[in-house]
Amino acid sequence: TLFSNKKKKRKKICYIFFIVVNEFCERFSYYGMRAVLVLYFRYFLLWDDDLATSIYHAFVALCYLTPILGAIIADSWLGKFKTIIYLSIVYAIGQVTMAISTIHDITDANRDGTPDNFTFHIALSMLGLILIALGTGGIKPCVAAFGGDQFQEHQSRQLNTFFSVFYLCINAGSLLSTLITPLKSVASTLMVFIAGSGMYVKTDPEGNIMWSVCKCIGFAIKNRFRHRSSSYPKREHWMDWANEKYDKLLIAQIKMVLKVLFLYIPLPMFWTLFDQKGSRWTLQATTMSGDFVSILISTVNPILILTLVPIMDRLIFPLIQKCGLNFSPLKRMTVGMLFAAMAFVSAALVQIEIDKTLPNFPSSSESQLKVVNTYSTTLNVTISPNEHLLIESFGSSADYVTFDHQDITVSLNTNPVITKAFSLIKGGRQTLIIPSDPTVMYLKEDVKSKPREGKNAIRFVNGYTADLNITNLDSIEPSATTNYTLVNQGKRDFVLRHGEQWCEFSRKFGFGASYTFLIPSTVFSDDCESITEVEDMKPNSVHMALQIPQYFLITTGEVMFSVTGLQFSYSQAPKNMKSVLQAGWLCTNAVGNIIVLIVAELGKLPKQWAEYLLFASLLVAVSIIFSIMAYFYTYIDPAEIEAQVRKEQGLEPEEMEKETLEMEEKDEDQKNEQGVKQTKI
Numbered sequence: 001t002l003f004s005n006k007k008k009k010r011k012k013i014c015y016i017f018f019i020v021v022n023e024f025c026e027r028f029s030y031y032g033m034r035a036v037l038v039l040y041f042r043y044f045l046l047w048d049d050d051l052a053t054s055i056y057h058a059f060v061a062l063c064y065l066t067p068i069l070g071a072i073i074a075d076s077w078l079g080k081f082k083t084i085i086y087l088s089i090v091y092a093i094g095q096v097t098m099a100i101s102t103i104h105d106i107t108d109a110n111r112d113g114t115p116d117n118f119t120f121h122i123a124l125s126m127l128g129l130i131l132i133a134l135g136t137g138g139i140k141p142c143v144a145a146f147g148g149d150q151f152q153e154h155q156s157r158q159l160n161t162f163f164s165v166f167y168l169c170i171n172a173g174s175l176l177s178t179l180i181t182p183l184k185s186v187a188s189t190l191m192v193f194i195a196g197s198g199m200y201v202k203t204d205p206e207g208n209i210m211w212s213v214c215k216c217i218g219f220a221i222k223n224r225f226r227h228r229s230s231s232y233p234k235r236e237h238w239m240d241w242a243n244e245k246y247d248k249l250l251i252a253q254i255k256m257v258l259k260v261l262f263l264y265i266p267l268p269m270f271w272t273l274f275d276q277k278g279s280r281w282t283l284q285a286t287t288m289s290g291d292f293v294s295i296l297i298s299t300v301n302p303i304l305i306l307t308l309v310p311i312m313d314r315l316i317f318p319l320i321q322k323c324g325l326n327f328s329p330l331k332r333m334t335v336g337m338l339f340a341a342m343a344f345v346s347a348a349l350v351q352i353e354i355d356k357t358l359p360n361f362p363s364s365s366e367s368q369l370k371v372v373n374t375y376s377t378t379l380n381v382t383i384s385p386n387e388h389l390l391i392e393s394f395g396s397s398a399d400y401v402t403f404d405h406q407d408i409t410v411s412l413n414t415n416p417v418i419t420k421a422f423s424l425i426k427g428g429r430q431t432l433i434i435p436s437d438p439t440v441m442y443l444k445e446d447v448k449s450k451p452r453e454g455k456n457a458i459r460f461v462n463g464y465t466a467d468l469n470i471t472n473l474d475s476i477e478p479s480a481t482t483n484y485t486l487v488n489q490g491k492r493d494f495v496l497r498h499g500e501q502w503c504e505f506s507r508k509f510g511f512g513a514s515y516t517f518l519i520p521s522t523v524f525s526d527d528c529e530s531i532t533e534v535e536d537m538k539p540n541s542v543h544m545a546l547q548i549p550q551y552f553l554i555t556t557g558e559v560m561f562s563v564t565g566l567q568f569s570y571s572q573a574p575k576n577m578k579s580v581l582q583a584g585w586l587c588t589n590a591v592g593n594i595i596v597l598i599v600a601e602l603g604k605l606p607k608q609w610a611e612y613l614l615f616a617s618l619l620v621a622v623s624i625i626f627s628i629m630a631y632f633y634t635y636i637d638p639a640e641i642e643a644q645v646r647k648e649q650g651l652e653p654e655e656m657e658k659e660t661l662e663m664e665e666k667d668e669d670q671k672n673e674q675g676v677k678q679t680k681i
């Protein structure tokens with residue numbers, strides 16, 4: 001018996017392996033594609049930032065709404081195994097469609113590198129994304145529940161370990177996703193899953209369960225309404241009003257599911273904060289210094305998950321248990337929410353530090369002006385009514401001057417005096433360029449936000465007497481100013497050329513700065529040495545490492561909240577509605593994403609740190625509500641309740657027989673374990 005039990009255990013580890021590897025491959029494919037999605041929208045479909053971000057969030061929300069569909073198909077019709085197979089095929093077709101939509105040659109008849117028919121590419125990519133959302137979302141609740149189904153009632157410890165390993169695989173898959181193409185991984189997902197086919201425990205769907213559930217709930221509501229008069233005796237639960245027509249077992253199962261779904265109402269708030277990691281926090285990183293922006297952003301969360309899940313599971317939770325504290329799943333989830341709130345407090349503190357270093361940008365009613373002098377002598381510049389600036393030749397005013405009106409008159413102390421009227425841009429930043437011929441002084445618009453992705457915005461003013469060519473820039477006429485070009489951090493070289501003459505100009509850049517380089521007429525005679533720089537915007541000075549605490553806190557929160565939520569959703573669901581409850585759990589994420597889309601756009605506060613604190617306070621309030629709801633929740637053993645109802649109904653169906661068998665098996669396991677211990681002694 002001992003030998004056969006060991007064999008059984010080994011077999012189980014083997015087919016659980018197929019399920020978790022399947023999840024690894026699936027997440028690998030999903031995150032690999034998601035990582036480049038916004039770039040595809042921005043640089044291939046040429047959408048603007050807002051449209052690209054909105055469609056991206058809508059896609060993510062859809063991926064977490066489609067689990068409902070997958071769960072209905074699995075629990076009512078095909079069963080989890082077949083649903084996973086069929087929807088994986090849909091998923092693969094979606095990835096192929098998406099891949100085809102990125103081939104610009106299909107509609108690029110004139111071979112100029114840009115597609116001629118954008119509508120075709122947009123339609124194809126939208127179709128691909130819908131199929132992917134259907135595939136990834138549809139299989140998600142089924143894979144988790146199908147993995148759980150491989151364990152027996154008494155194996156709750158192993159079940160929890162399974163969900164932890166499952167979560168590790170999600171994150172390992174997403175971490176490695178940047179290395180191999182998504183397409184290959186969908187094919188391997190399917191192959192790995194089918195490989196274990198013969199070994200799985202497959203539970204059959206029990207007819208159209210969702211339809212029966214809806215009809216039963218509808219009948220209970222109608223019946224309750226019909227008997228609303230106080231002359232009718234009250235019933236313990238409103239679902240008991242379905243007793244007249246529906247099976248007691250179905251009513252008991254619906255009660256279990258509704259109890260858990262009710263508990264889920266406050267949960268989307270956690271995801272609202274969590275999902276801002278990829279948006280607000282990424283933007284915050286672009287205003288910081290440090291050269292690991294992209295690596296940090298895409299990998300820090302999965303790396304922390306891979307370290308924190310084992311630490312929590314093997315060290316922290318057992319330690320808490322040893323201290324005699326009852327750290328129940330719902331308590332863990334509440335603490336997880338509080339960690340996420342702390343992460344946002346940490347983000348707010350970092351933001352306050354960043355704000356101290358940010359330039360003072362004009363408000364929507366103000367205008368800002370800086371003056372650059374490339375005239376041969378120092379100038380006295382008067383800007384009406386009372387702004388007086390003394391500006392050296394090839395120098396600039398110290399900082400921007402802020403005006404609360406747009407119309408200004410500028411006078412220069414040249415001989416004769418030159419006076420010119422200008423109209424400034426409301427809410428904008430501009431530079432007044434005074435060239436070698438001051439009568440043609442002009443305004444040039446400046447950047448009024450930090451350059452994106454830690455890049456630097458640079459431009460050149462040509463004080464040379466003829467046209468100049470500068471590396472990667474169009475030729476500049478004398479006295480003209482180029483538009484801004486974005487350059488990466490590090491040392492950059494520029495070659496300036498006019499006919500046969502040339503010189504090389506090198507400059508080391510930090511992150512997020514903006515400069516105007518003034519080229520004098522002597523540029524070639526002193527080998528570019530005389531080029532002067534005007535700092536329009538200082539480089540970022542708060543280091544990105546300061547974001548690590550907020551990532552650590554939110555990931556600790558995620559481990560407590562999300563891994564526990566996954567386990568809880570499985571353990572509290574009746575056998576025939578395991579996928580449905582998994583889908584309900586995933587839907588909390590979809591709603592969270594939708595809230596990010598709506599609230600974050602509508603309710604922008606003027607100060608980013610205040611918005612972070614607002615979100616943190618909202619989550620604390622929600623976690624208090626959730627803890628009260630959790631206090632009144634009694635943990636159940638769905639199998640036990642189902643068995644009890646069957647017994648009350650006088651039924652002794654196969655389920656009961658199965659359970660008796662399981663109990664016998666458990667006894668057998670225990671006896672064997674004791675046997676082993678005795679042998680050791």
Ligand SMILES: CC(C)C[C@H](NC(=O)[C@@H](N)CC(C)C)C(=O)O
Pocket residue numbers: 027031170171174175301302305558562586589
């Ligand atoms: C549980 C799900 C709603 C989300 C889960 N995400 C994660 O585990 C993240 N830590 C991954 C990271 C790369 C954002 C998922 O199933 O993908």
